[in-house]
Amino acid sequence: MKIQALLFICCTTILVSAVEVKAQKDKDAPTQVVHIKKLDKRVSELMADRVGIRKNMELKELATFDEKAMEERESLMFPAEELYGSNWENQWVDPFRGTAKVNFPDSFAIDCSSFVYPIAMDSMARITSKYGPRRRRMHRGIDLKVLVGDTIRAAFDGKVRIKNFERRGYGNYVVIRHPNGLETVYGHLSKILVTPNDIVHAGDPIALGGNTGRSTGSHLHFETRFLGQAINPAEIIDFENGVPHQDTYVFHNVKINGRRSNIYTSSSDRLVYHRVKSGDTLGKIARMYGTTVNELCRLNGLKGTTVLRIGQSIRCSAGAATSTKVEKTKPVASANVTKTVKTTVAADAAAVASISQNKNTASQQEETPHYHRVKSGDTLGAIAAKYGTTVSKLCELNGITKTTVLKLGRSLRCS
Known part of the structure; x- marks a missing residue:
């Protein structure tokens, strides 16, 4: 009997332990499932956030692209409106023909x-x-x-x-x-x-x-x-x-004593032009720029008796070296008396050319500009030697410095 009782107690203990273990497993199982579900949900949220961020970035890029496309389209629909305003003339090549004054930017x-x-x-x-x-x-x-x-x-x-x-x-x-x-x-x-x-x-x-x-x-x-x-x-x-x-060509409107003038220069040949105003004559313009009527006629293909039109552009020099101060003579009441006026011009790489009556300078001015296309191995010194000039002159003509790295295919003015 004692042995039977002992066996019964052992079996009962084993059964109770097994039931407790199973109950513990059943108790832990839902927690693990909940944790897994939460992790899956968090991963899904992160993936959704990533997709959302990516979508926002793409939308922003698309908006920027659309903005640029709209700007380009607008600039083509109204080209250079900041310069020409509403002037859209469909008859004359010069849209300002007949206009006494054109407002050139500096x-x-x-x-x-x-x-x-x-x-x-x-x-x-x-x-x-x-x-x-x-x-x-x-x-x-x-x-x-x-x-x-x-x-x-x-x-x-x-x-x-x-x-x-x-x-x-x-x-x-x-x-x-x-x-x-x-x-x-x-x-x-x-x-x-x-x-x-x-x-x-x-x-x-x-x-x-x-x-x-x-x-x-x-x-x-x-x-x-x-x-x-x-x-x-x-x-x-x-x-x-x-x-x-x-890549960029700069047009300069020359200032005289800080005020806008009727003169403009190009950024390449530094030519000087005069836009005709009311009362201007070839003789008056010639005296203003220290040249002669014959020279003005030669440069512009005119005759001494040509009637000037208001707004017409007259070339007054053949091209010369840059100068920050230009000596000009201004006519006064007496035909025999002239007054010399010193005019300060903005000192820029493409400022107004100095004007002189010296014949030697005039002959140099008439030379055709020469350009050199940069090749592999070219240096400023080699180019200067090839064209019989100096590195300083090359730098002055092209608005560069002696340390400028020359790009292959770039065009340099050499005279």
């Missing part, structure tokens, strides 16, 4: 980095006539050789302002205004492919080459203008290589 940086050569770059792409006086008149553009039917392309992004025909001048021609402030003119076309207010992009076909208007052979007459003022395209573009001389 200086303006023109972005030329997106330039596209307006014709195909091949053996035929050569200049047939340069900018300047030609047969007693001013040739305000550059003529590029093309054949009738050759594709003419837009030089920059912009909006077509004029599509017109001029029998004794441009023939069929197009004028495009660009957001960078320039306007480009394409003349003597055989067919025009765009209409006024069309938006075009650099390189888009706009016309076909031709021989219309005042032309003696098929070619493209190409002009660059700023606020109606013609600028020599060769000052901006290296036509030999079909690229801009620099």
